[in-house]
Amino acid sequence: MPELPEVETVRRGLEPAMSGRRIARLIQRRPDLRFPLPERFAERLAGRRIERLGRRAKYLLAHLDGGEVLVMHLGMSGRFTVTLTPDLRRAERSLVGEFVHATGTDPAHDHVVLEMEGGAVVTYNDPRRFGFMDIVAADGLDDCRHFAGMGPEPLGSAFNSAYLASRAQGRTTDLKAFLLDQRNIAGLGNIYVCEALFRSGLSPHRAASCLSDRKARPTERCERLVPTIRQVLEEAIASGGSTLRDYAHADGSLGYFQHSFKVYGREGELCVTPACTATIKRTVQAGRSTFHCTRCQR
DNA sequence: CCGCGGGCCTGAGAGC
DNA sequence: TGCTCTCAGGCCCGCG
Numbered sequence: 001m002p003e004l005p006e007v008e009t010v011r012r013g014l015e016p017a018m019s020g021r022r023i024a025r026l027i028q029r030r031p032d033l034r035f036p037l038p039e040r041f042a043e044r045l046a047g048r049r050i051e052r053l054g055r056r057a058k059y060l061l062a063h064l065d066g067g068e069v070l071v072m073h074l075g076m077s078g079r080f081t082v083t084l085t086p087d088l089r090r091a092e093r094s095l096v097g098e099f100v101h102a103t104g105t106d107p108a109h110d111h112v113v114l115e116m117e118g119g120a121v122v123t124y125n126d127p128r129r130f131g132f133m134d135i136v137a138a139d140g141l142d143d144c145r146h147f148a149g150m151g152p153e154p155l156g157s158a159f160n161s162a163y164l165a166s167r168a169q170g171r172t173t174d175l176k177a178f179l180l181d182q183r184n185i186a187g188l189g190n191i192y193v194c195e196a197l198f199r200s201g202l203s204p205h206r207a208a209s210c211l212s213d214r215k216a217r218p219t220e221r222c223e224r225l226v227p228t229i230r231q232v233l234e235e236a237i238a239s240g241g242s243t244l245r246d247y248a249h250a251d252g253s254l255g256y257f258q259h260s261f262k263v264y265g266r267e268g269e270l271c272v273t274p275a276c277t278a279t280i281k282r283t284v285q286a287g288r289s290t291f292h293c294t295r296c297q298r
Numbered sequence: 299c300c301g302c303g304g305g306c307c308t309g310a311g312a313g314c
Numbered sequence: 315t316g317c318t319c320t321c322a323g324g325c326c327c328g329c330g
Contacts, residue, residue, distance in 0.1 A: 003323050034306070034325085058324080076324055077308075109308085128307045130324060173301070182325085189323045244323065264323095287303065289321085 002074050004058060004154070004187030005236035005257065010080055011055045013250030017082045017120035018062065022049045027113040034075060034132040037112075044135060045070065045114075056147060057186035067138045071146055075130025079105060082250045083121045122250075151185045154229050159185060161218035161226045168211035168222070176285045178208035179229075188229070191242060191264045194291050196232050198263045200225045203297045204290045205283070235260065263291040271296060 002010065026042040038044065045064075054061040062070040074080075105125040112124040112133065124131070136144040151167075152158035167184050178184055179193045188196070197204050202221060211222035218226075236242060241255035249255065258265075262272050267282035271293040278295035 006323065073324085075307090076322065106309095126307095127309065128322090130307065171300095177301080180324095191323055242323070286301075288324095 002058065002078075002241065003189035003192050005192070005233055005239075006241035006255065007055055007058045007060060007074065007187075008237050009241040009255060010074070010250055011053055011060055014060070014080055014082065014122060015053050017116055017122055017250075018050050018114075019053045020050065021120070022047065022117040023114050024117045025115040027115070029111050029113070033111060033126060033129050035134075037133060038135050041133070041135070057150060057153070057182060058189070059146060061141075063138060069136050069138050069141055071134045071136055071144075072124075073132050073146075075126060075128060075132070077128040078124065078126040078131035080250050081105065081123050081125065083123070084119055149183050151181075151183050154185050154187055154233055159226070159230075161222045164226055165212040165218035165222050166216045168208040169216040170212075171208040173208050174204060174285055175202060175206050175208050175210070176204035176290055180286075180288075185229070187233075190288055191261070192229075192232055192236065194264045195262060196225065196229045198292060198297060199232060200228045201297055203294075204285065204292050206298075263293065266291060 023045050024047075026045045028037060028042045031037060048068075049065040050070075051063045051065060054063060058073060060072040060074075062072070064070060072078075106127065107125075109125045109127045109129075110123050111126055111129070114122040114124075116122060124133075134146065136146070141147065152163065164185070168178060171178060173181075175197060176193055179188055179196070180190070194204070200221070202210075202225060211219055211225065213219055236255075236257040239255055239257035239260065240249060240253070242257040242261070243254040244258060263280050266280040269280050270276075271278045271280060273293065273296050276293065276295055278293050280291055281294055283290045283292070
């Protein structure tokens with residue numbers, strides 16, 4: 001699935017079509033995604049105006065008039081596409097818009113379609129259906145079941161070395177798992193954790209407690225890691241995210257940060273560090289692939 | 299409380 | 315061509 005940079009890219013792509021616009025009609029093609037969709041989902045959203053389109057971690061947030069928020073998560077394979085020709089079936093649209101063709105999604109997995117006032121059609125496609133949607137009250141959004149206990153945004157000021165060190169103190173879990181845990185920091189996934197740890201020269205297998213000294217103060221490692229996480233995310237957003245098998249922008253164009261991966265998906269390749277002769281290793285942590293250089297990352 | 303493994307789904311790609 | 319196996323940007327749950 002998209003991690004934070006991909007979701008942010010999707011948000012920016014959807015903004016012109018959705019922000020400030022009313023949902024003329026919503027078509028729900030099945031009762032559930034990963035979870036059952038809310039009761040009367042389509043009826044509750046029809047006619048509502050989207051005041052703004054936001055993001056929290058890997059979630060998209062459509063702030064609606066009437067004090068509710070449409071919460072959307074893309075799971076592993078969720079994708080939004082925008083077309084500008086309403087009232088045509090998708091098959092017909094694909095004849096018109098080459099961008100639809102370019103995304104290559106199977107219309108069988110078009111689960112939710114939002115027809116926006118003004119003519120844009122926003123289609124949610126998700127083959128694996130690990131994504132989900134929910135409607136929650138705007139006041140208390142942070143306390144709803146999706147966000148309660150979630151850690152700070154890595155690009156916000158609440159994420160800093162003092163914070164991270166306080167979370168990491170005494171934790172024996174691997175750094176990799178610690179950074180993937182959304183309660184510690186919200187929005188990182190497998191790719192960006194691997195990349196941030198490489199850029200920080202930290203082994204993913206090291207204990208998380210290495211970020212903290214005995215007084216819960218940040219160590220030098222922590223001071224290195226925090227800005228690196230920000231940097232890798234910002235670079236990825238600037239590149240329009242990463243395009244692997246499932247992900248494309250709302251207009252069908254592709255991100256290109258995958259070309260900047262230094263370790264992710266590079267098992268067996270020579271480490272990119274000048275003069276380093278080691279090859280990238282793939283290991284499995286908590287059931288997920290970790291890529292790292294055993295020489296540069298300690 | 300903590301860490302791990304399994305499960306949820308479908309599709310792509312490798313190997314035979 | 316087609317089968318079988320592995321793997322995939324996430325997250326939740328139950329187990330020990």
